Amino acid sequence: MISIILVNPQMVENIGMTARAMLNCGLTDLRIVNPRDPWPLEDWLRERLYAAASRAEAPLNGARIFTSVQEAIADLHYVAATTAQARDMVKRWVTPKQAAGEMRARVQAGQKAGVLFGPERTGLFNEDITLASDIICIPMNPDYSSLNLAQAVLVVAYEWYQAQTNPQPDILRMGKSYPAPRADLHNFLTRFEDELQTAGFFTSEEMKPTMVQNLRNALQRAELTEQEVRTLHGAVKALVQGPKRRLNSQ
Amino acid sequence: MISIILVNPQMVENIGMTARAMLNCGLTDLRIVNPRDPWPLEDWLRERLYAAASRAEAPLNGARIFTSVQEAIADLHYVAATTAQARDMVKRWVTPKQAAGEMRARVQAGQKAGVLFGPERTGLFNEDITLASDIICIPMNPDYSSLNLAQAVLVVAYEWYQAQTNPQPDILRMGKSYPAPRADLHNFLTRFEDELQTAGFFTSEEMKPTMVQNLRNALQRAELTEQEVRTLHGAVKALVQGPKRRLNSQ
Numbered sequence: 370m371i372s373i374i375l376v377n378p379q380m381v382e383n384i385g386m387t388a389r390a391m392l393n394c395g396l397t398d399l400r401i402v403n404p405r406d407p408w409p410l411e412d413w414l415r416e417r418l419y420a421a422a423s424r425a426e427a428p429l430n431g432a433r434i435f436t437s438v439q440e441a442i443a444d445l446h447y448v449a450a451t452t453a454q455a456r457d458m459v460k461r462w463v464t465p466k467q468a469a470g471e472m473r474a475r476v477q478a479g480q481k482a483g484v485l486f487g488p489e490r491t492g493l494f495n496e497d498i499t500l501a502s503d504i505i506c507i508p509m510n511p512d513y514s515s516l517n518l519a520q521a522v523l524v525v526a527y528e529w530y531q532a533q534t535n536p537q538p539d540i541l542r543m544g545k546s547y548p549a550p551r552a553d554l555h556n557f558l559t560r561f562e563d564e565l566q567t568a569g570f571f572t573s574e575e576m577k578p579t580m581v582q583n584l585r586n587a588l589q590r591a592e593l594t595e596q597e598v599r600t601l602h603g604a605v606k607a608l609v610q611g612p613k614r615r616l617n618s619q
Numbered sequence: 620m621i622s623i624i625l626v627n628p629q630m631v632e633n634i635g636m637t638a639r640a641m642l643n644c645g646l647t648d649l650r651i652v653n654p655r656d657p658w659p660l661e662d663w664l665r666e667r668l669y670a671a672a673s674r675a676e677a678p679l680n681g682a683r684i685f686t687s688v689q690e691a692i693a694d695l696h697y698v699a700a701t702t703a704q705a706r707d708m709v710k711r712w713v714t715p716k717q718a719a720g721e722m723r724a725r726v727q728a729g730q731k732a733g734v735l736f737g738p739e740r741t742g743l744f745n746e747d748i749t750l751a752s753d754i755i756c757i758p759m760n761p762d763y764s765s766l767n768l769a770q771a772v773l774v775v776a777y778e779w780y781q782a783q784t785n786p787q788p789d790i791l792r793m794g795k796s797y798p799a800p801r802a803d804l805h806n807f808l809t810r811f812e813d814e815l816q817t818a819g820f821f822t823s824e825e826m827k828p829t830m831v832q833n834l835r836n837a838l839q840r841a842e843l844t845e846q847e848v849r850t851l852h853g854a855v856k857a858l859v860q861g862p863k864r865r866l867n868s869q
Binding site: 390393424466509515 | 716
């Protein structure tokens with residue numbers, strides 16, 4: 370099973386219809402980051418939520434609420450972000466079908482995978498997309514590519530469901546290693562960026578967000594294992610301490 | 620392009636979201652048979668319709684309203700019916716993907732194709748399915764297979780859109796012939812059944828609907844050309860007149 374992660378969803382109706390689309394395709398793990406209407410929902414909103422779900426209650430009853438995307442994906446080994454429009458980011462672009470096949474292969478190999486969906490009007494912000502390994506781009510009529518949120522979830526979930534009968538594509542062979550859980554990777558990235566900041570790497574505050582984004586995208590692409598993340602922590606530590614301080618600390 | 624035909628849709632919101640799903644996939648020909656709310660819609664319903672469509676107005680502005688499925692499909696050469704559950708009918712079952720590929724091939728060969736979607740609560744009635752050549756069964760979680768109407772349209776439209784880049788499957792090679800327009804086929808079937816009725820073929824009124832349904836399904840599967848339908852008309856006429864009357868009429 371994969372996780373569906375709604376980031377800042379606005380309308381409870383869309384959350385309800387998302388639950389329906391998920392259960393249609395056998396998915397139940399729904400995670401919600403900062404919904405517009407605070408949870409637990411007021412009664413009248415809760416009624417609208419469940420009405421839109423049309424008895425697809427399992428994903429709603431088990432839904433978990435988070436206050437940041439990072440928290441919501443902390444335990445996952447693989448995260449894809451959905452977008453309708455091209456973004457200026459160096460990431461691998463996959464179709465829903467391709468993503469579904471690859472996620473099946475990952476899940477069978479014991480990994481946990483999830484897909485991020487942005488809010489209705491804006492889609493995902495770049496900083497959320499940066500947290501993902503790949504971008505799922507849903508190919509649509511270029512003259513009208515604005516998919517309803519639950520429709521976007523359905524396309525991904527439908528391909529996931531179809532993929533159980535399709536032959537599975539190759540994924541990176543890792544032996545007994547897993548990609549690092551996203552929380553481990555995020556810890557490293559935060560630390561790395563802090564150290565770079567301290568070291569005066571970011572010469573201009575204006576350029577910093579773009580530089581951070583590029584670094585994060587580059588390291589996401591590497592599919593680092595837990596061991597590799599530990600090694601990188603060590604490397605950064607070593608660089609920061611420098612030869613003199615390392616000698617001193619011995 | 621293929622036509623989307625909604626049979627007895629109940630909620631204007633679902634019609635609006637259908638328009639959105641259609642335009643996402645480049646489709647604009649929307650036909651509606653006996654909607655619950657009569658068209659032209661009252662202002663307040665019209666507002667809800669267009670709000671649900673979220674600026675996907677082309678399919679709505681050009682939508683045509685019919686009073687029977689037969690009328691709505693009269694000009695089409697190929698019609699598929701969608702169902703969520705198995706029906707006890709001898710028809711070819713195809714996946715949305717298979718149907719999409721075949722409809723692409725038909726449209727490129729100059730044929731007009733369309734897909735029937737039933738009302739929200741019940742799905743299509745058997746008598747409507749009988750009018751179709753094939754059944755599109757959307758493979759879903761057997762424990763929760765109830766798809767929202769607009770979601771069902773999206774799956775079919777999405778596969779149609781994807782199919783433009785997929786290799787196309789074989790369809791029946793017909794040289795320069797087309798399958799008979801559905802109106803021609805229906806004329807023949809009606810006449811055939813009338814003649815059978817007159818001839819006392821239907822020994823019980825109770826069994827008649829099932830027998831008619833089986834006949835219609837069998838002849839749908841034949842993909843009769845216009846010429847073949849004309850020939851069958853002649854055959855029925857000849858059988859009815861019998862050898863004596865034919866001699867007399869000469």
